[in-house]
Amino acid sequence: MGDAAGAAKQAADKGKDAARTIEGSSAYQWLVKVGLVFYGIVHLLVAVTAVRMALGLRGSDEEASNTGALRSLAETPLGAGLLWVVAAGFFALVVWQAVTALIGFHEFDGFKRVRKRLSAALRTVLYGYLGVAAARIASGPDVEDGEDAQESLSQGLLGLPFGQVLVGIVGLAVLGYAIAQVSKAFRTSFHDELDTTLTGAKLRLTQAGFVGKGIAIGIVGALFLWAALDADAQKAGGLDKALQQALQQPLGMWLLLALALGIGAYGIYCFFWARHPKHA
Structure with missing residues (x-):
């Protein structure tokens, strides 16, 4: 028993040493920056589409x-080549958050x-999904879009025993994540992920x-619960x-524009x- 525990500790120590070696790589640090820049661009493209939706200008x-934002990047002159760079950046974010989950927030x-290491582990899944999506779109026509994927997930879960409960759990988990995002805004705990402190306009914008x-x-979570x-x-x-649902509410155009700005x-x-x- 003691030998097994010692072997496990030794393996964990080796993993931590490997993680620190990776973090010291300048190429890795550059790719992390690339991934975060494109993550920002993805959000800006979603925001632009939401504005067009609010104003009735969105194409079918x-x-x-x-x-949808990744497909927009695929339609630029750089097309597939750009998306492969995006995919590499997102996969670098996967490694970054995996390392953080292992040795970060010490x-x-x-x-x-x-809790923070678990959050980092969850982000590895998100960035991995985006990296795979970028690679798939770069390789050719996408088989299933994001909205179909959500319905397929719900359909698959509903087909299982206690399926409604499982879909409800997914909805509650998404709502919990949404609440955590809003909480970050008021507690400014996003600073735990930065090596600096934001002030003034940068802080308010964030x-x-x-x-x-x-x-x-949160609206996505509510849809799963529904x-x-x-x-x-x-x-x-x-x-x-979720954004379409926002548009259908009273003062929907203004609500959607506010969400787009956010x-x-x-x-x-x-x-x-x-x-x-x-x-880390």
Whole structure:
């Protein structure tokens, strides 16, 4: 038993040493910056599409989502080549957050450190999804878009025993994430991910970004809960459907424009983040 524990500790120490070696690579640090810049661009493209949606100018093939933004990049003159760079940047973010989940936030103790490392682990999944999506779009026509993926997830879960409960759990998890984003805005805990402190206009812009993004994600969570209550997968959806729902509310155009500004502000925050990413 003692030998097994010692071997596990030795393996963990080797993993931490490897993580520190990776973080010392200038190429890796450059790719992290590239990934964060493109993450910001993705949010800005979503914001632009949302504005066009609010004003009734959106084309039928435009989708206000991360995958929709990646398709917009594919239509630029650099096309597939640019998307391969984007994919490489997102995969660098996967490594960055995986390293952070392993050895990061050592300045905190107890549950706070565990919570922040778990958040970093969850971000590896998000960035991995975006990296795979960018690579797939760069390789050719995309098989399934973001909105279809949400419906497919709901449909698959609803087909399982206690499916409605499972879809409801997904909805609650998404809502929890949304609340965490808004909470970050008011507690300014996003500074834990930066190697600097934002002040003045940069701080206010960042706070607006986290609130706007949090509200939009919260609507996505609400859609999953709606799908769970009615056992109807078609009522679930991603960011594009959430923004469409916002548009259908009283003063919907103004609500959607406010959300678009918030998502755009988050995109600009990503540029600040790219200049000052905190490494473990």
